[in-house]
Amino acid sequence: MVLYDAADLRSELHQIGCRLTPQREKILKFFQNLPQGNHLSAEDLYHALAQRGENISLSTIYRSLKLMARMGLLRELELAEGHKHYELNQPYPHHHHHLVCVQCNRTIEFTNPAILKTGVKQAEKEGLHLLDCQLTIHAVCPEALRRGWPSLLPSHWVCPRALNGTVTGVITEN
Amino acid sequence: MVLYDAADLRSELHQIGCRLTPQREKILKFFQNLPQGNHLSAEDLYHALAQRGENISLSTIYRSLKLMARMGLLRELELAEGHKHYELNQPYPHHHHHLVCVQCNRTIEFTNPAILKTGVKQAEKEGLHLLDCQLTIHAVCPEALRRGWPSLLPSHWVCPRALNGTVTGVITEN
DNA sequence: GATTTTATTGAGAATCATTATAATTTAGGG
DNA sequence: CCCTAAATTATAATGATTCTCAATAAAATC
Numbered sequence: 001m002v003l004y005d006a007a008d009l010r011s012e013l014h015q016i017g018c019r020l021t022p023q024r025e026k027i028l029k030f031f032q033n034l035p036q037g038n039h040l041s042a043e044d045l046y047h048a049l050a051q052r053g054e055n056i057s058l059s060t061i062y063r064s065l066k067l068m069a070r071m072g073l074l075r076e077l078e079l080a081e082g083h084k085h086y087e088l089n090q091p092y093p094h095h096h097h098h099l100v101c102v103q104c105n106r107t108i109e110f111t112n113p114a115i116l117k118t119g120v121k122q123a124e125k126e127g128l129h130l131l132d133c134q135l136t137i138h139a140v141c142p143e144a145l146r147r148g149w150p151s152l153l154p155s156h157w158v159c160p161r162a163l164n165g166t167v168t169g170v171i172t173e174n
Numbered sequence: 175m176v177l178y179d180a181a182d183l184r185s186e187l188h189q190i191g192c193r194l195t196p197q198r199e200k201i202l203k204f205f206q207n208l209p210q211g212n213h214l215s216a217e218d219l220y221h222a223l224a225q226r227g228e229n230i231s232l233s234t235i236y237r238s239l240k241l242m243a244r245m246g247l248l249r250e251l252e253l254a255e256g257h258k259h260y261e262l263n264q265p266y267p268h269h270h271h272h273l274v275c276v277q278c279n280r281t282i283e284f285t286n287p288a289i290l291k292t293g294v295k296q297a298e299k300e301g302l303h304l305l306d307c308q309l310t311i312h313a314v315c316p317e318a319l320r321r322g323w324p325s326l327l328p329s330h331w332v333c334p335r336a337l338n339g340t341v342t343g344v345i346t347e348n
Numbered sequence: 349g350a351t352t353t354t355a356t357t358g359a360g361a362a363t364c365a366t367t368a369t370a371a372t373t374t375a376g377g378g
Numbered sequence: 379c380c381c382t383a384a385a386t387t388a389t390a391a392t393g394a395t396t397c398t399c400a401a402t403a404a405a406a407t408c
Contacts (some may be wrong), residue, residue, distance in 0.1 A: 016324060016356085017322060019404050021356065041394090042394080042395080056305075057359070059395095060356080066395095071324060097295050102305065110296055114292075123313045128275060128313070128315050129319055130312075133312070135292065135309045136307075137296055138250075139302035139304050140303045141301070149244070150245060167357095195374080215365090231387050232366095232388095233368095233388075234385080257366090350407105351394095352406085354403100354408105356404085358400095359397105359398100360397100361397080361402100363395085363396090366392085366393085368389100373386070373387090374383100374386085377383105
């Protein structure tokens with residue numbers, strides 16, 4: 001999946017009657033070069049590409065993200081921010097899941113091979129073609145609880161520990 | 175959780191500085207009486223209650239759903255329809271996960287106790303308070319694939335097998 | 349290589365779910 | 379029973395995403 005080049009993408013697209021365009025190629029390449037642990041919204045991607053001098057319209061960004069997610073090339077993540085995030089859909093050794101603090105949106109990745117196996121088995125049992133399989137764990141940090149969460153906190157309150165260091169960490173194995 | 179009555183709800187609410195209102199009570203009761211395998215959107219709930227003569231404003235519906243999800247009483251599901259769905263957040267023997275066809279939104283529930291265990295362990299490890307833990311499996315049915323999915327199908331195409339019988343089924347164990 | 353067909357792009361309008369606002373009502377502690 | 383803060387309601391506002399349609403560009407065909 002990470003070794004997907006333009007020719008591979010072209011043939012995948014052709015199989016479903018779609019065309020390889022420079023926009024689609026750039027978007028996929030962008031995700032392939034993104035360090036592990038990053039997920040972008042459509043808007044994020046739009047700006048990130050614009051900064052590199054690649055001006056792809058927001059409509060095209062939205063359309064491409066959706067198409068590639070449906071093709072199984074990207075994963076569509078529903079974390080806690082009210083909009084979708086995307087990342088490369090990587091196979092086994094890199095496939096991972098997310099633990100999210102619903103108050104401050106801090107996201108922690110973790111791997112657990114048994115979960116993907118469950119997904120594969122379940123889809124097979126129903127005779128469906130698997131696209132993605134994600135465990136999302138919603139939680140709150142004790143800092144927020146102590147402050148009266150969920151009722152007393154303003155919706156934009158961020159727990160102090162989210163402010164020092166990385167907001168997103170990668171953790172291997174449970 | 176299923177045995178939650180008005181007094182329990184009141185005390186949970188009071189703990190976080192909130193009040194028990196007839197609206198909140200009715201909403202929770204509605205979910206408690208909903209047969210397993212049903213998940214409602216805010217709009218669905220609004221209409222369902224209206225039909226019973228309970229006219230609760232849409233704003234209140236939205237606010238109550240969000241509050242109860244944050245309290246851990248309800249689960250917020252992100253299936254494939256572009257809006258959230260809610261269901262009771264039930265503990266162990268009833269806790270379940272979802273397999274969704276992203277083309278026709280057919281949803282199949284299944285249980286798998288190991289997943290909840292993973293969620294508990296992972297939240298504990300990070301020192302966070304667990305709210306919910308859901309495995310969502312995205313898939314497509316072979317009928318849609320055969321018809322050229324994802325590119326050639328109109329967005330509202332529904333696979334034939336979703337049309338006969340139940341759209342939502344409950345399956346126990348993987 | 350030129351032509352033709354058809355998917356794709358881009359800009360903006362439109363939509364739809366959800367959240368915010370502000371005035372009115374109500375829960376529930378004193 | 380009164381008072382205060384929380385909740386409700388209706389409506390406006392927001393914001394993410396999708397749609398529309400004219401212009402463009404893949405890629406199949408000649």
